[in-house]
Amino acid sequence: MILNYVPLNEFEVYCKENWDIQPEAGGMPLEPPIFDSPFDLIQDAVYFIPSTQDLQPQSSAIVGGHEANGDPLYIVRAPYEGGIYPGKASPKESVYISHDGREINIHGKFERLVGDQSCVRWAHVDGRFYYGRLGGAIPVRGGTEPPGAALYIAQASVEGGVHCGKVKFDSYAAIPLNGSEIIAESYNVLVFCD
Template sequence: MVFQWEPETQYNLGDVVMYESHKYKIVQPHRSQADWTPPVTPALWARLPEEYGAPSEPQPGYQPPSYQQPQQPQAVPEKSWDEHSHQKVDIPPEEQKKNWWDLDEKRKKELEIGGGLALGAALLGGGLFAYNHHKKGEEEKKAQAWGLQNWLKDAQSRTQDFHQHGPRGPVTWVLVQGNNFPANPYPGGEEDGRTLYIARAFHEGSIQVGKTAGHWTNGAVIGYAHKEIAVPTFEVLLADPRAVQWVDAKGHFKPQDLNVRPVEAGREADGTPIYIAQAHLNNGVHPGKASPHLDGAFITYGGTEKEVDRYRVLVYV
């Protein structure tokens, strides 16, 4: 059941609310406050696709029976790993940092039975993250759900700490949905006289780097497998301009050749680090990614990824 969002209300996992004609699903239980509306608190609420919860059409020719069939007692089947709405099993913070494939079979089963994949499965099932569901085996789906929810929980924790205490270091990643940005994200480039910012998001077992802008209405874009992928929920980079700077790079990226430490922003599914790059492209400067496994920087543009030989990398001063 969907209720109108209200302040001073306790919301728990599984709750769905309506706010300004959009539906939102809880991702972190809390008691609402007047200034914690769903659009400005992506750490607490995830916006659902517009078609979510639409009533199904009745089947043609179907007539309900006019009599009551005797009901036979039936055994309650065990829920599948992606059918849980609540998490009953405890997941320690150190375990959240592990890859699904590194967990032993006994622990995997405990997580499945106890709803340990409930949040990730709900996010994937709700279409909030790009996901080639039909191409995955069951274990791959579980690994995707596990990785996604762990990234989101980390992002929520970082974002709440930021709102309570401010930046903790030279760079800070803040969770965003749509274009509800925190103040002063770090500029990563510009296009048509408007600033582009540095974004990152979970995708296919990895955390990929991309870009966003204050005037965009659909979130951010990241690059993956030579495609430009839109993501409504992402993190945006805040940085102390006195603590970071751009340095020139060319060709195959070798962090050790910079003589300074590049800002690590993501990782591939195999753990290979991804760094922040920017490059000139079509009369603009666009943020993108550089990594030791790439021959140059990769910048998303026009629905695809463009490989560039000359680029700059964000590093710590």
């Protein structure tokens, strides 16, 4: 009996041909995945849209945490110093990102993450961020840092609240709070559901 299989696509051929040469260090990859964005694989589950300082809740806005008083914090991103940085927005306040050890209050353009909240979940990470610590899940890309390093969306419990910020490969999460960039060694990363 002869079986006829569906031909492999370009990505599958690449993986098959390069399967045994993927670099590893302690079970963790040394290089980011070969795709530029999870949206290359999973489209339209969640996405960023231009937004304004009017942060009234939207049913499609993705919640990234909450203030100590229980007010929701939404996931946003904003351009700053040549990068696009993920951060947080409160309906009562403004948009905040972290950069170079500080919390930055954004007064200009930003984007809000919207979509189907049931298509994403939080994956817990202790220590530096490596893709292997996500158990095969694909992280939601939140932006870039010069010269193009991917930034992902993180959240951590800080000062009675759960605040969202950023994390990049081989680093800890960085959370904007009270004028500073808080470094969290135990945090969650937003990933696409299986």
